[in-house]
Amino acid sequence: MKKFLLILSILFPVLTYAQKKKAAPSTYDLLIGTYTKPGKSKGIYVYRFYAETGRLAYLNEIDDVANPSYLTVSANNKFVYAVNETGKNGEVSAFSFDGKQGKLVFLNKQPSLGADPCYVSVDKAQKNVFIANYSSGNLTVLPVNADGSLSPVSQNVQDKGQGVNKERQEGPHVHIAQLSPDEKYLLYSDLGTDKLNIMRYHASHPQPLTPGTPASVSVKDGEGPRHIVFSNDKKHVYLVTEMGSAVHVYDYDGGKLKEKQSITLLKDGFKGQTAGAAIHISPDGNTLYASNRLETNEISAYSIAPETGELKLVQRISSGGKNPRDFTIDPAGNFMILANQDSDSIFVYKIDKATGKLNPTGTKLDIGNPVCLKFAPAE
Numbered sequence: 001m002k003k004f005l006l007i008l009s010i011l012f013p014v015l016t017y018a019q020k021k022k023a024a025p026s027t028y029d030l031l032i033g034t035y036t037k038p039g040k041s042k043g044i045y046v047y048r049f050y051a052e053t054g055r056l057a058y059l060n061e062i063d064d065v066a067n068p069s070y071l072t073v074s075a076n077n078k079f080v081y082a083v084n085e086t087g088k089n090g091e092v093s094a095f096s097f098d099g100k101q102g103k104l105v106f107l108n109k110q111p112s113l114g115a116d117p118c119y120v121s122v123d124k125a126q127k128n129v130f131i132a133n134y135s136s137g138n139l140t141v142l143p144v145n146a147d148g149s150l151s152p153v154s155q156n157v158q159d160k161g162q163g164v165n166k167e168r169q170e171g172p173h174v175h176i177a178q179l180s181p182d183e184k185y186l187l188y189s190d191l192g193t194d195k196l197n198i199m200r201y202h203a204s205h206p207q208p209l210t211p212g213t214p215a216s217v218s219v220k221d222g223e224g225p226r227h228i229v230f231s232n233d234k235k236h237v238y239l240v241t242e243m244g245s246a247v248h249v250y251d252y253d254g255g256k257l258k259e260k261q262s263i264t265l266l267k268d269g270f271k272g273q274t275a276g277a278a279i280h281i282s283p284d285g286n287t288l289y290a291s292n293r294l295e296t297n298e299i300s301a302y303s304i305a306p307e308t309g310e311l312k313l314v315q316r317i318s319s320g321g322k323n324p325r326d327f328t329i330d331p332a333g334n335f336m337i338l339a340n341q342d343s344d345s346i347f348v349y350k351i352d353k354a355t356g357k358l359n360p361t362g363t364k365l366d367i368g369n370p371v372c373l374k375f376a377p378a379e
Contacts, residue, residue: 025051025331025377026052027048028049028330028331028375028376028377029046029047029048029059029376029378030046030049030056030328030337030373031376032046033071033370033371033372034067034367034369034370035085035341036065036066039368041369041370042063043061043062043068044065044080045058045367046060046103047059048102048378049330051335052334054334054350054363056337056363056365060103062095062104062106065082065084065093065106067084067086068084069118069371070118070372071120071372071374072120072121073376074097074126075124075125076126077097077376078096078097079095079096079122080094080095081129083112083118083120084109084112085117085134087135088115090112090115090116090117091109091110091111091117092110092120092142093106093107093108093109094106094109094150097376098379099376100378107148107149108149108150109150110150111152111153112153113138113140114131114135114137114138115134115135116133118132119131119175120132120177121177121179122144126144127144128141128142128143128208129141129142129150131177132174132177132188134173134174134175136158137160137171137172137174137190139188139209140156141153142154154208155207155208157199157209158172159174159190159193161190161192162192163192163193163194163224164222169191169224172190172192173192174189174190175188175242176189176227178228179201180230180234180252184200184255185200185201185255186198186200187199187228187237189228189239190225191242191243194218194222194224194225195218195225196225196228198212198215198216198255198256198257199215212255212256217257219241219248220244223241223244224243224244226240227239229280229288231252231281231285231304232283232284235251236309237249237250237257238281240265240278242275242276242277243276245274245296246263246264247265247279247288247302248262249261249311260310261311263313266296272294274292274293274295274296276290276291278327279291280327282329282351282356283332283333284333284353286303286353286356287301287303287351288301288302288311289301289327289329289336291324291325291338293322294323297318297319297321298316298318298319298324299336300313300315301356301357301358302356303356315356315357315358317349317357319338320360321347322340322342323340323342323343324338324339324340325370325371326339326371326372326373327339328375329351330375331375333353334350334353335348335349335361336349336358339371339372339373340370341370344368344369345364345365345366346365346367347360347361347363347364348361348364
């Protein structure tokens with residue numbers, strides 16, 4: 001008995017320590033990308049987010065960054081990349097990131113070789129950064145150096161074509177460039193040609209992207225594909241369309257997409273102006289959320305059927321402001337943070353995990369032209 005108690009006394013601190021190590025973080029850094037011109041913003045803002053209460057506290061900001069409208073954080077949490085959406089001659093900026101202080105330090109920037117870059121992503125191995133250049137309709141790849149800085153563009157994929165909407169689809173408009181969960185494929189949407197394109201990704205090749213088979217799927221003419229999200233089980237892809245204000249559900253298997261459902265973001269009979277924007281899934285995989293702008297200014301919540309991936313409307317709720325451009329969900333799945341671009345406001349919503357429904361908490365930040373929200377662990 002004494003021997004057993006001795007062993008237990010030795011093991012108990014070790015087991016307790018292991019449990020603490022596995023516990024989810026209670027604080028995160030919230031990085032906020034903005035438009036600086038025109039607008040009140042100065043650059044990229046960092047706030048500390050407290051996961052247990054939904055509270056936000058200012059940490060840092062980095063100024064003199066022109067229109068850092070979309071951000072991405074590296075898998076090792078050490079680097080942040082931001083597009084500089086500055087018109088015809090777009091750029092991409094690289095920063096080192098100190099998660100403990102929430103501090104960004106500028107490393108370098110490179111031309112994006114396109115106009116109005118609007119999306120940036122990076123692979124897990126920190127080998128390549130991918131840029132969607134909206135106005136010029138091209139996708140570019142920039143190699144990442146060992147220190148996290150960026151090399152010049154190594155590959156430029158130029159889309160061609162147009163759509164039925166002569167004002168919005170006069171040419172190609174690439175809107176997202178996102179890797180599949182296994183990083184064997186990269187999917188990128190083209191609002192101008194109504195296509196979701198599929199590329200094979202070979203991380204170590206000098207030009208890492210080659211067309212998939214098939215190379216694309218199309219949506220209904222004039223819908224304007226925008227952003228995508230993969231289901232947690234990696235079996236489905238969800239695409240939100242900007243002009244169509246709908247969510248398309250696809251079965252996904254090894255770079256191949258098969259559409260199985262399309263569901264509207266709009267109320268029955270709605271005839272006003274709309275523009276679908278962001279799309280994300282709760283950490284538990286049970287609920288999909290999508291934002292809608294212009295005369296709607298709403299967030300829609302849909303339950304996800306576990307077997308089929310199909311969607312069913314749960315709730316529509318006001319964004320509390322104008323143009324809900326982006327939102328994010330904290331890794332614990334307790335809160336949603338929502339950015340209203342045209343009312344310079346960010347709101348926090350509590351998530352009912354049982355239903356997926358959102359409830360405003362009353363927490364608000366006043367930030368000029370917020371357009372992108374990203375969480376990173378606070379070290």
